[in-house]
Amino acid sequence: MIDDVLKRRLNFCTTLPSLPAVAVKIIELANDPDADIGAVCQYISLDPVLSAKLLRTANTPLYKSRRIATNIRQAVSILGTHTVLVIALSFSLTNSLIKSPLSSQSSIFDSNIFWRRSIASALASRALGEKLELNFLDDLFLAGLIQEIGILAFWIIMPEEYGAVFASTTDHDTLLNNEREAFGAGHDELGYALLKKWHIPDYIALSCINSHSQPEPKNLGPTLQACLAVSRYLADYFLYPHDADKITALNQAAQNWLGFDTDVLIEVIKIMEVELNAVEDLFEMTLHDSSEVNGILAEAKELLMIHSLSRIKDLEDKSQRDGLTGAYNRTYFDETLRREFNLSTQYNLPLTVAIIDLDHFKHVNDTYGHVAGDYLLATVVKTIFDQIRQDDTLSRYGGEEFALILPGTPLSAARNLIARLKDSVAAISYKFDSNSIIHITASIGVASYYENAASFHDAKDLIKAADSALYAAKHAGRNQIIEWSPS
Known part of the structure; x- marks a missing residue:
């Protein structure tokens, strides 16, 4: 106010x-629900310029009338009393202010x-x-x-x-x-x-x-x-x-x-x-x-x-993303892995998949709360996004599990990247309060199509292999990278 x-x-x-007298009168008539058509015509006729404007307006395509108005009363008949008052007020008010x-x-x-x-x-x-x-x-x-x-x-x-x-x-x-x-x-x-x-x-x-x-x-x-x-x-x-x-x-x-x-x-x-x-x-x-x-x-x-x-x-991008972290969701991951696996088998191209699981993350949530846990999940995703290519796909696979698809990448080329990702996660620190700083680590399981093509008949086999390697990494003491092999 x-x-x-x-x-x-x-x-x-x-x-x-100040408003001209005709504008004042038009406002008065506009506020009167019982305004008389004769009074409207009388006051508008007092202003020759306004009268001419109204006649011209009544005969424009704006009102799509089949009749031609030659005087104010005819214009009022064609347009209606309310419309004539509003048009007259629009012109009279604006004209006085412009000039x-x-x-x-x-x-x-x-x-x-x-x-x-x-x-x-x-x-x-x-x-x-x-x-x-x-x-x-x-x-x-x-x-x-x-x-x-x-x-x-x-x-x-x-x-x-x-x-x-x-x-x-x-x-x-x-x-x-x-x-x-x-x-x-x-x-x-x-x-x-x-x-x-x-x-x-x-x-x-x-x-x-x-x-x-x-x-x-x-x-x-x-x-x-x-x-x-x-x-x-x-x-x-x-x-x-x-x-x-x-x-x-x-x-x-x-x-x-x-x-x-x-x-x-x-x-x-x-x-x-x-x-x-x-x-x-x-x-x-x-x-x-x-x-x-x-x-x-x-x-x-x-x-x-x-x-x-x-x-x-x-909108499409939002429907494919995890709301908390910004990583792609599980549905998008499954569709992308299926597509990339089919391309790899069809053209004999390498394909590497890694599953990244944050170690003892339930303990972090139980000890420090979900606000701290959510911050760390989002930070992990940002850390990984900063280091992978635009064609790579990072998805939130489960609660604290993430899956990474590296198209066209053999295991030998993926090793350095995955090692850097593990070290980058370990370098993350979150200051919870003046006495507590939270550190986390990750266990990673890796499987690659190119090296072991005979073992993988569809995309599910590849993700099962990476999951099996992840299980081995946890049992090896966590904060480990294990590569799947047929043996």
């Missing part, structure tokens, strides 16, 4: 633009960029609503337009103090956190206070502040604030399509807030492209040169597809 000092600065700021000179004529803050982004956000909000087949498209448009109005308010009421904070980052979410640290409130909260001061309908003002919070459960269905939240990232990407970070942030936001996949996002961007000219015409502001628009969609498709494949790979 904004504190009393910030609230007073907002309420008594003399440079804050109002800011007290902060700083090179840091570019009001043209601010309004281009706001209009792009309005376009994106509406496109999201259209894709989701929502029945409050114009509310989405207005809310998208003004959801960042708090940034403008900060610049007007405290240009010098806000300048340093605004210049500290180009990332929206980081800016919000920096504002809260510096002023005790973010532009979402200040914007909400300003919208309340202007008597903007509550549901619009609330959606603007809520769009800056955490995503709500998706089972509630698509909401006004969810569309607004995603629209910010869509606007950023739409304006800066060559910035890879923008598409990454958009992809994540669309997933978090709406559960959208890449195909849906591409369809939303298509809708934005179709409706771009009508929105630019309404505000007399160019978001993109017409020659650039087709390229945006083409690049979006390519980048979103790359992100989609990357996300699939990440």
Whole structure:
């Protein structure tokens, strides 16, 4: 919440633009559920520029009407009273603010960029609503337009103090956190206070502040604030399509807030492209040169597809990993060993397998607890990962047992590596407290396909041999490496 000092600065700021009389009246009508169509037409007709904008909007592809409106009453008939009020408010409010000179004529803050982004956000909000087949498209448009109005308010009421904070980052979410640290409130909260001061309908003002919070459960269905939240990232990407970070942030936001996949996002961007000219015409502001628009969609498709494949790979990787240590899980190990064994038999290639068991590890857990035990397991895995090749596979085979597959590696070449791994495990030390330092050792059983090919008919035979060698290493006094042989 904004504190009393910030609230007073907002309420008594003399440079804050005042709304034109027609905008005030439109807000009043928008808050009146029984607004009379005649009164709506009368007040809008008082502003010739607003009237012309509404007529032009009613006849654009945005509303897909088969009728042509030639006067305000016909426009209201085609669009409906609520839609006309929201469009009129969007234009009247924005037009007065765009033309109002800011007290902060700083090179840091570019009001043209601010309004281009706001209009792009309005376009994106509406496109999201259209894709989701929502029945409050114009509310989405207005809310998208003004959801960042708090940034403008900060610049007007405290240009010098806000300048340093605004210049500290180009990332929206980081800016919000920096504002809260510096002023005790973010532009979402200040914007909400300003919208309340202007008597903007509550549901619009609330959606603007809520769009800056955490995503709500998706089972509630698509909401006004969810569309607004995603629209910010869509606007950023739409304006800066060559910035890879923008598409990454958009992809994540669309997933978090709406559960959208890449195909849906591409369809939303298509809708934005179709409706771009009508929105630019309404505000007399160019978001993109017409020659650039087709390229945006083409690049979006390519980048979103790359992100989609990357996300699939990440999910697949997580399903194959042990959650505690990051080593591959047993299922992945079994599949990999079967594949590598088949390749070895088919092409007569060497293959070595090692099973690594941490000695007396139950005693470590019983004495020092599972937190210490878990730390040591994770450290062992990291130690091994640091020394093996990318093609080698380390898996958590059991509780404190790990299995290592070394493709294309004969036993003679594997010996030095496995010896280093045993010594590296023995070198691990964990300071449990001021009096206790935990050391561990490992017993390792090794089997290799190339040297003893006649003994192994399938992958299970190879792992049984390594397991047998491990058993021998334990009985030989532990902290040992034993290589399996037919004898």
